[in-house]
Amino acid sequence: MDAFLSQVDPDKLPIPADENRAEIGLERFLEAAASDQELNRFINDLATHDVGSRLLKGLFGNSPFLSQCLIREPGFIREIVEDGLDKAFEGLVDGLKTLVGEVLGENDLMKALRVSKRRAAALIAIGDITGLWPLLKVTGALSAIADNSLNAAAAHVLRQMAKSNLLRLRHEDDPCRDSGYTILGMGKLGSRELNYSSDVDLIVLYDLNKVDSDDPDALRQGFVRATRDLMRIMDSRTADGYVFRTDLRLRPDPGATPLALSVVAAETYYESLGQNWERAAMIKARAVAGDLETGQAFLKHIVPFIWRKHLDFAAIDDIHSIKRQINAYRGGGEVAINGHDIKIGRGGIREIEFYAQTQQLIWGGRLPDLRIRQTQQALTALHRHDQVSKDALKTLCDAYIFLRTLEHRLQMIDDKQTQKLPTSDEEIAKLGMFMGYRSEDKFRADLLHHLNQVEDLYGRLFEEAPALGGSGSLVFTGSEDDPDTLKTLAGMGFRETSRVASVIRTWHHGRYRATRTTRSRQLLTELMPRLLEALSQTTNPDEAFIRFDTFLSGLPAGVQLFSLFHSNPPLMDLVAEIMGDAPRLSAWLSKRPILLDSVLTADFLNAEANAQEMQEQLAGMLKLADDYQDALDITRQWTSDEKFKYSVQLLLGRSDGESIGPALSSVAETAISQLLPRTSAEFEEAHGTFPGGGLAIIAFGKLGGRELLPGSDLDLVYVYDNNGADTSDGEKPLMPAVYFIRLCQRIGTAINAQTSEGRLYDIDNRLRPAGKAGALATQLDTFQKYYDLDNGGEAWVWEHMALTRARVIYGPPALCQKLEKAIHRLLTQKRDAAKVIREIASMRERIARQYPGNSPWEIKHRPGGLVDVEFIAQYLQLIHAHDHPDILSQNTGTALKKARDLGLLDAVLADSLLAALDLWRRLQALLRLTVTEKFDEDKAPEGQKRALTRASGAETFDALKAEMDHAAHDVRAIFTNLIFDPAKAADKAEETGLDQTKDENG
Secondary structure, eight states, X not given: OHHHHTXXXXXXXXXXXXXXXXXXXXXXXXXXXXXXXXXXXXXXXXXXXXXXXXXXXXXXXXXXXXXXXXXXXXXXXXXXXXXXXXXXXXXXXXXXXXXXXXXXXHHHHHHHXXXXXXXXXXXXXXXXXXXXXXXXXXXXXXXXXXHHHHHHHHHHHHHHHHHTTSOBOSOTTOTTTTOSEEEEEOHHHHTTOOOTTOOEEEEXXXXXXXXXOSOHHHHHHHHHHHHHHHXXXXXXXXXXXXXXXXXXXXXXXXXXXXXXXEHHHHHXXXXXXXXXXXXXXXXXXXXXXXXXXXXXXXXHHTHHHHSOSSOOHHHHHHHHHHHXXXXXXXXXXXXXXXXXXXXXXXXXXXXXXXXXXXXXXXXTTTOGGGOOSSHHXXXXXXXXXXXXXXXXXXXXXXXXXXXXXXXXXXXXXXXXXXXXXXXXXXXXXXXHHHTTOSXXXXXXXXXXXXXXXXXXXXXXTTTTSOOOOOSSOOOOOSSSOOHHHHHHHHHXXXXXXXXXXXXXXXXXXXXXXGGOSHHHHHHHHHHXXXXXXXXXXXXXXXXXXXXXXXXXXXXXXXXXXXXXXXXXXXXXXXXXXXXXXXXXXXXXXXHOTTHHHHHTSTTTTTXXXXXXXXXXXXXXXXXXXXXXXXXHHHHHHHHHHHHHHHHHXXXXXXXXXXXXXXXXXXXXXXXXXXXXXXXXXXXXXXXXXXXXXXXXXXXXXXXXXXXXXXXXXXXXXXXXXXXXXXXXXXXXXXXXXXXXXXXXXXXXXXXXXXXXXXXXXXXXXXXXXXXXXXXXXXXXHHHHHHHOGGGTOOOOHHHHHHHTTOEEEESOHHHHHHHHHHHHHHHTSOOOHHHHHHHHHHHHHHHHHHOOOOSTTOTTTSTTSHHHHHHHHHHHHHHHTTTOGGGOOSSHHHHHHHHHHTTSSOHHHHHHHHHHHHHHHHHHHHHHHHOSSOOOTTTOOHHHHHHHHHHHTOSSHHHHHHHHHHHHHXXXXXXXXXXXXXXXHHHXXXXXXXXXXXXXXX
């Protein structure tokens, strides 16, 4: 006992932070040895020895975990004190090695491993706390226990595989040897720097060429199951505790690969998809268990991946990208103590490790003696090659020893894998006492000194590297979320921060075609802060991010686009705005990323719609079509491009709801007029035509009024003229009704069928005569009779209202002229004004019951909204067109202006209606782009409110709401004055007339 305790400096032992706990622990320790007289005598001697008592109280008074270890192992404590730390530890390791050759049941093995780990925890803690073992010996001992425990577990699972006839063992006494099953230790285990309560980071590989098996195909799943069993043996908690928590997330692409990989698969990954941070991680990789030869051969094979032969600019940029991604804070900020993370926080352990690893990666290709796993040794080697100054070497090594020792004390308290300092002053003071400090102030001062020194050196590392921008840490290396990064993302406005970080890591794993090359991933790393900042400024940053991920997943390659972003940063802002604020545009862009090329053209944002140029452009493209399917795709591509262009102009405020209508309407008409002749050609080849007749298409609704909006469907009605012929003149003649219905079905398929390029438009044919009950194609005379008031026409008043927006957009010129004249005649019929006004009022009330428009943002249906304005325009045309045919116009705004100019609508009222119509169109157009569900101003982000405010021309969002309320009030008042009140008067007059008739008839 004296030989051991005489080596201990009592002044360096920790003071018990809790005297009462120390006394209770000591009592329980004595009780644990009471049943063994000899052991009891020893424990009493130890507890009454001056140094022994101080050691025991320092353990019991600071660490509940170590208290339990000592109380459960009094006999082993005696062995430590009598035989010394080194000999006792050798006995533990020898015992673990013996387990490899023993055939044990799983429960017996798990118990043996846990008992060994508990004893090692007590022994290593005593060596650490007494100062008899330096840091490297402490971490080396922890690593040795992990190595040998893993090897014993590997031997067991291999025996189980052999028992299941999946393989044959080449060495019964040592199943791991020549098994082809190898375990690589990563991180601190790999460098033999394991911390006190560390997880062990592993990569598990197997070489099928070395496995003796009759069923190689079953081995893959067999090794995965064996690895899962190995993890359970190591980290499941039993009454005896656990051995080590295992983490396999450093394996290649952990989200997409099994727990155990073939050596070939791993080699292929690192040679083609290995990332910057994985190069740094592989510096520390070491074969720790299983077939060591296989592991060593694998690490030798991937040496070119880790250590670049030539130090070129690309390699330096590669390393710089890691540094810039971690984003060190520079300057005079004060490092707080309470709650600080001494591993990943400012001035922490990770910065020391990174300081060494980055320079190892740069110079290790030329200088093989820099290829060292252990941090302090690596720094020393770098100093020998003049890459680390003498002062920096001493500063970093001193800080490393201090911080690692502090890390161990933190973890010894409750055996928790933590590096965060307590948040309260009282707990900080207790931790200082466990570190051996007699003064809390001195402990704080020393800790601050080391953190600040490391931070300063780390901040000056690679100072010439350009800044990425951003206002916080953005680390997406490794397999775990970085807490500071999650805080940065949350500060940007992302809600699902962990999901964002996880997705970005998948980008870096090269799972998308766009991120498979080293260059693409490097560019993406450079762009990340700016990209996230741009996405964070959108309506919904999380939705914008997911849409960007969808967009990225569909790219055939990434370097070109990322380079484009790099050289044109505003383009990235545009893409972010599209992803966040325009779901419809986002879908188009994800489908056709090539659309971005057109954005860079000089006239993209200022191009004006020219119907003739559109016709010529699409016609020229269709000349290149190889067949009809090709024509369908070309038309869809062109139409999507045009829709995208004008929608982007709308999103950015370069156009508005008034000007986009004619542009999008011209796009639709161009697509129809260029595609449909090709659609009809094959049909006509088989069935012929009706000479002098044909099929015409009438556009109703928004297309009829040239008011199409993003996402609008097409209200189309088909009218044919068979010119008196009973059948078509082709080889397979058809009767007119059958012919034109089939032709219309083919036209409908051409327009709304889904191809690889998407759908051209959705079609609505319900405005045809008799609606759903009517034939898809209507004969010309039938069409005219349906609306003819003098000949028993069946059309309702609302159908006459719809007819005010009917415009012929396709067909034989002669038939088109007939239809235009017919529509004009039908709209100029003399009407019963009272009946019309009563029907319109009744219909508006029915619509209000179905769509009450309770939200002011229900632009279409709110009282005083778009429906009211359109109904007023249609009403005025129906009752005045007989006497004033010039009032007729398919466009709502034009019809209102004509009514004003003809004196049929008061100029002040007309101007109020036109102003409201302009406002509603502007807002509705933008809402179509930016809102997937109903707009909720209470939940809407500021970005969306700004876009709406910009679209309206208002100065502020509150001013916009006031303007909307004012416009709705004016429109509703006019609607009431023009329609509701006269309708009520007409109803009352009719009732009065009926009553008088009853009186007259007695």
